[in-house]
Amino acid sequence: MTAKNVIGGALALCSTSPLTGWKRDGCCSTDDSDNGRHVVCAVMTAEFLDFSAGQGNDLSTPRPEYDFAGLRPGDRWCLCAARWEEARIAGFAPDVVLDATHAKALETTALGHLQAHAITD
Numbered sequence: 001m002t003a004k005n006v007i008g009g010a011l012a013l014c015s016t017s018p019l020t021g022w023k024r025d026g027c028c029s030t031d032d033s034d035n036g037r038h039v040v041c042a043v044m045t046a047e048f049l050d051f052s053a054g055q056g057n058d059l060s061t062p063r064p065e066y067d068f069a070g071l072r073p074g075d076r077w078c079l080c081a082a083r084w085e086e087a088r089i090a091g092f093a094p095d096v097v098l099d100a101t102h103a104k105a106l107e108t109t110a111l112g113h114l115q116a117h118a119i120t121d
Contacts, residue, residue, distance in 0.1 A: 003029050004103040006114055014041035014100040015076035018069060028078035028102045036080040037108065041100035042093075043119060044075045051092040052083065076100075081108035088113055095119045 003011040016026040020041075022034040028041045042048070049060045049071060059077070062070040071077055076097065085108055087093045098118045105114065 003027070005099050006101045006103055006105055006111055007098050008103075009099060011102055012097070012099040014078055014097065018071065018075055018077070020076065020078045022078065028100060030102055030104055037082070037104055038078040039081050039102035039105045040079045040084040040109075040114075041076055041097040042079045042084060043095045043097070044071050044073050044077055045092075045094050046073050047092050048087055048094040049073070051087050051090060055083070055086065057083065081105045085109045085113070088117070093117050 005011045011027055011029060013026045014020050014028050019026060021027050022030055022038045028039045030037055030039050052059050059071045062068060081104070084093060084096070088109065095117050096114050096119070098114060101114060
C-alpha cells in the first residue's frame with residue numbers, strides 16, 4: 001500500500017540531502033514506532049530553527065555521533081506534526097511541501113493551515 005499525502009496523492013520524496021524521514025529514506029512516512037509522527041515536510045528557516053531550539057530540540061547543531069550534520073535554512077526536513085503546529089500557533093511555522101507531507105499530519109493540524117504555508121516545487 002502506497003502512503004498518501006495530505007492532498008490525496010502518493011507521498012513524494014521530501015529530501016535526500018540531508019537525508020530525512022523517520023525511516024531515513026527521504027520520505028515523511030511513518031509507522032507505529034514513530035511516536036512523534038515525523039510527517040510534515042518542511043523547509044527550514046532561521047526563525048523556526050531558533051524556535052525549535054528554544055523548545056528543547058536543537059536541529060542546527062551537528063551531532064556526529066548520530067551522523068547528523070545539523071540543519072540550515074533552506075533544508076527540507078520531516079518535522080513532528082505537533083512541533084509544526086506549535087510553531088504555527090507561535091508564528092514561526094516553516095513552509096511545507098504538501099505532496100511530501102504524510103496524510104497523518106491531518107490528525108494534528110488542519111489542511112487549511114498546511115495550505116496557508118504551502119510552497120510548490
